[in-house]
Amino acid sequence: MPQNEYIEEAIKKHGRRFDHETRERKKAARKFHKDSQYAQKVHGWKAKMLNQKRRKEKIEMKKTIKLHEAKQADQKTDDVVPDGAVPAYLLDREGQQRAKVLSNMVKQKRKEKAGKWAVPLPKVRGIAEDEMFKVIKTGKRQAKAWKRMVTKPTFVGDGFTRKPPKYERFIRPMALRYKKANVTHPELKASFYLPIIGVKKNPQSPLYTQLGVLTKGTVIEVNVSELGLVTTGGKVVWGKYAQITNNPENDGCINALLLV
Amino acid sequence: MSHRSECTDDPASASTTPNEPCKELLAHIDIDSAAPRAMEVDTPAQHVVIQFQSADGDRTGPPVSIPVDVTPAQLGLLINQLLENTDEPHPYAFYVNDAEIINSLVQDILQRQPNLSTEDTLTIVYQPQALFRVRPVTRCSASLTGHTEAVLQVSFSPDGRLLASASGDTTVRVWDLDTNTPRYTCRGHTNWVLSLAWSPDGSLLASGGMDNAVRLWDPRTGEALGGALKGHTKWITALAWEPYHLNPDCTRFASASKDGTVRIWDAVHRRVVLTIAQHTAAVTSLRWGGDGLLYTGSQDKTIKVWNPHEGKLIKTLTGHAHWINSLALSTDFVLRTGPFDHTCRRPASKEEAQRTALERYQAARGPHPERLVSASDDYTMYLWDPMNNRKPLARLTGHQKLVNHVNFSPDGRWIASAGFDNSVKLWDGATGRFVASLRGHVGAVYQVCWSSDSRLLVTASKDSTCKVWDLRTRKLKVDLPGHADEVFAADWSPGGDRVASGGKDRVLKIWRH
Incomplete structure (x- = not known):
């Protein structure tokens, strides 16, 4: 035993005092009142520290209570049939991702016709033209100002060739072009790095759609052939729509959510 | 399906019968089915000698000389006669070296398999098919x-x-x-x-x-x-x-x-x-x-x-x-x-x-x-x-x-x-x-x-x-x-x-x- 543990040594040698248990019990019972008095009295930095400590304790306590409740609930619902039945030959192949097939082609078509999508991000921040475009001065005296440079990330298709500089009104910088997006399948809870096919709609303006500007809330079409989704007709689904969920100009990458 | 048992059993019995009646029978068939066809064409039709064999490897009947443009239907007639299926003809499928004869012998076999010669005896394997036909669901x-x-x-x-x-x-x-x-x-x-x-x-x-x-x-x-x-x-x-x-x-x-x-x-x-x-x-x-x-x-x-x-x-x-x-x-x-x-x-x-x-x-x-x-x-x-x-x-x-x-x-x-x-x-x-x-x-x-x-x-x-x-x-x-x-x-x-x-x-x- 180390030398400095003299209290433990004393307890070991002589035992505790006879009223030790009572004292402990009373101390514990009094503790709440004492804590309360302290909490009412304290102010300033010490109050801040105390509140922080109490908050953490409360969170911990609530978590534990929830855990206990979940345990009890589990015991109650033991005989509930789980969802997602699979035949015997697939039972030992858990862990393989099972993409849900398009639920209903008719529904899908109707949605497309209405041009309305139940998208995860229904509203977007408006972006003014002067934020989107930078005016480029041209001409020998730099007096003309009809040329614009897009300052946001864009998608440019494979077959695109730039117009001659004289006629090129919008410049889409090479450094801000993207060809792939991180697309999350909401039901599989898995992300895939998929090639972009095109920009379906930029909610800001039709001009941005035309230019292929990728901002938060833009609906893009991605190539999902590697996911192995099929239609009810048994054909592989090639393109599906996804909505951009981050600000690509801030992040340097494109994150999107698949619209199922 | 009970018919099928007869089909598979028959080759053994057919091969044990003496050759004489078989030959008569064949002559009869040749005149009936194959010969008129050859005459119509009016060219010396190519003939080939074939030997029928059951799926189990038993030979059925003697080697027969037939025209090369024989169809599976004609082969079916022949094999039904050989196996003496008198009451009702059975459908058969015919194979040479595991290739099926679908249109005619010359089209499906002789033209596609150049190593086969009309001089040799061809072994044709016959396999009985189901008497009924299931229509494809559509x-x-x-x-x-x-x-x-x-x-x-x-x-x-x-x-x-x-x-x-x-x-x-x-x-x-x-x-x-x-x-x-x-x-x-x-x-x-x-x-x-x-x-x-x-x-x-x-x-x-x-x-x-x-x-x-x-x-x-x-x-x-x-x-x-x-x-x-x-x-x-x-x-x-x-x-x-x-x-x-x-x-x-x-x-x-x-x-x-x-x-x-x-x-x-x-x-x-x-x-x-x-x-x-x-x-x-x-x-x-x-x-x-x-x-x-x-x-x-x-x-x-x-x-x-x-x-x-x-x-x-x-x-x-x-x-x-x-x-x-x-x-x-x-x-x-x-x-x-x-x-x-x-x-x-x-x-x-x-x-x-x-x-x-x-x-x-x-x-x-x-x-x-x-x-x-x-x-x-x-x-x-x-x-x-x-x-x-x-x-x-x-x-x-x-x-x-x-x-x-x-x-x-x-x-x-x-x-x-x-x-x-x-x-x-x-x-x-x-x-x-x-x-x-x-x-x-x-x-x-x-x-x-x-x-x-x-x-x-x-x-x-x-x-x-x-x-x-x-x-x-x-x-x-x-x-x-x-x-x-x-x-x-x-x-x-x-x-x-x-x-x-x-x-x-x-x-x-x-x-x-």
């Missing part, structure tokens, strides 16, 4: 809704009158096929129902589920026969009834479970007769053979052969390098349908039924013992002769992903296998030789099922379609889209008039011609 005649979870298994009764489906909503449903309406909903299981098996006389229906229990149902009333048969400690993976010709009372069946045991039950006294617990991993497939043996395939990479009366291990077949997924017997179809042939007539008495079942079994089995094929996670299959040999007859390689399901054609001549590599492959059922690859599915193929005349097969796939394939052309015959999600199970009725399929979209579909 349209969805009914979508039966009712299940509230995925349909996991569908199965026609042996006489083809009823359809049973097992589902993840814990029920077994029995459907009336005449009106396409639900007949009974059998409630009792407390978890997903994974497997179904009709007794071969169609009077009982056994179901096994995730709740580790086997239950018995009366398909005529929809009532449960007693409570759950308990004993397994994990879910039931497969069920198999004792063949009808061995036990016409249909009192015994076997169940295989994830817990690695196989239990043999008495359906009347409702108790375990035997427990077989030698597999060290889950038993995935189970077959009760017509020779009175029980075959089990397991995830411990072995196939074991048992005596189901004493529970003795007879053989262990090893060879696979990964789980066994599926087993199939060359006589599966007759064992499943018992005394019912394609007309689904119910025999008058039990003795007659047993006699019919035995006749059908022996016709399907032929002179050789039944063959077993096993499909595995190691991307291969093995063809076994479990009665005589511990070593496999052949190793069937070619799939590029695991093989999920394998099935023998009803006449035992072909094997179809469904793999997760989106392909269905056809193999020769006797030798295990690769025949063809059927491509067209864009998702994993889960199940494969033959029509009762062995000319068509239907596959169920993850890509939400069923497809019907033609054995003769080895191409897609009909595409059956309509399911909204993965198709887990498909079954062709023994009468051949319907296909039922069910899957994750909870709908049961009936397909007809």
Whole structure:
């Protein structure tokens, strides 16, 4: 035993005092009142520290209570049939991702016709033209100002060739072009790095759609052939729509959510 | 099908008859059928000497000289005469070096196989075909809704009158096929129902589920026969009834479970007769053979052969390098349908039924013992002769992903296998030789099922379609889209008039011609 543990040594040698248990019990019972008095009295930095400590304790306590409740609930619902039945030959192949097939082609078509999508991000921040475009001065005296440079990330298709500089009104910088997006399948809870096919709609303006500007809330079409989704007709689904969920100009990458 | 026994037996008797009457007969045929044709053409028609041979390798009749442009129909006339099938001509398929004669001998064989000469004697192998013809299903005649979870298994009764489906909503449903309406909903299981098996006389229906229990149902009333048969400690993976010709009372069946045991039950006294617990991993497939043996395939990479009366291990077949997924017997179809042939007539008495079942079994089995094929996670299959040999007859390689399901054609001549590599492959059922690859599915193929005349097969796939394939052309015959999600199970009725399929979209579909 180390030398400095003299209290433990004393307890070991002589035992505790006879009223030790009572004292402990009373101390514990009094503790709440004492804590309360302290909490009412304290102010300033010490109050801040105390509140922080109490908050953490409360969170911990609530978590534990929830855990206990979940345990009890589990015991109650033991005989509930789980969802997602699979035949015997697939039972030992858990862990393989099972993409849900398009639920209903008719529904899908109707949605497309209405041009309305139940998208995860229904509203977007408006972006003014002067934020989107930078005016480029041209001409020998730099007096003309009809040329614009897009300052946001864009998608440019494979077959695109730039117009001659004289006629090129919008410049889409090479450094801000993207060809792939991180697309999350909401039901599989898995992300895939998929090639972009095109920009379906930029909610800001039709001009941005035309230019292929990728901002938060833009609906893009991605190539999902590697996911192995099929239609009810048994054909592989090639393109599906996804909505951009981050600000690509801030992040340097494109994150999107698949619209199922 | 009883006719087929005569066909396979006949070559032996025909070859033993003296040659003289045969020659007379041939001269007669030559004048009748082939000769006038040659005269019409008015050119010296090329002739070739052929020798008929049965599928078992017996020669039939003497070598015959025939014109090279002979068609299968003319060959059929000739072989029917040789085999003395006087009452009714049988359909036959003719093969030279495993290539089928479809239009005429010269078109399909002599022009395609340049190493063959008209100077040599050609050996033509003839194989009897089913007397009836199943028409390919082309349209969805009914979508039966009712299940509230995925349909996991569908199965026609042996006489083809009823359809049973097992589902993840814990029920077994029995459907009336005449009106396409639900007949009974059998409630009792407390978890997903994974497997179904009709007794071969169609009077009982056994179901096994995730709740580790086997239950018995009366398909005529929809009532449960007693409570759950308990004993397994994990879910039931497969069920198999004792063949009808061995036990016409249909009192015994076997169940295989994830817990690695196989239990043999008495359906009347409702108790375990035997427990077989030698597999060290889950038993995935189970077959009760017509020779009175029980075959089990397991995830411990072995196939074991048992005596189901004493529970003795007879053989262990090893060879696979990964789980066994599926087993199939060359006589599966007759064992499943018992005394019912394609007309689904119910025999008058039990003795007659047993006699019919035995006749059908022996016709399907032929002179050789039944063959077993096993499909595995190691991307291969093995063809076994479990009665005589511990070593496999052949190793069937070619799939590029695991093989999920394998099935023998009803006449035992072909094997179809469904793999997760989106392909269905056809193999020769006797030798295990690769025949063809059927491509067209864009998702994993889960199940494969033959029509009762062995000319068509239907596959169920993850890509939400069923497809019907033609054995003769080895191409897609009909595409059956309509399911909204993965198709887990498909079954062709023994009468051949319907296909039922069910899957994750909870709908049961009936397909007809």
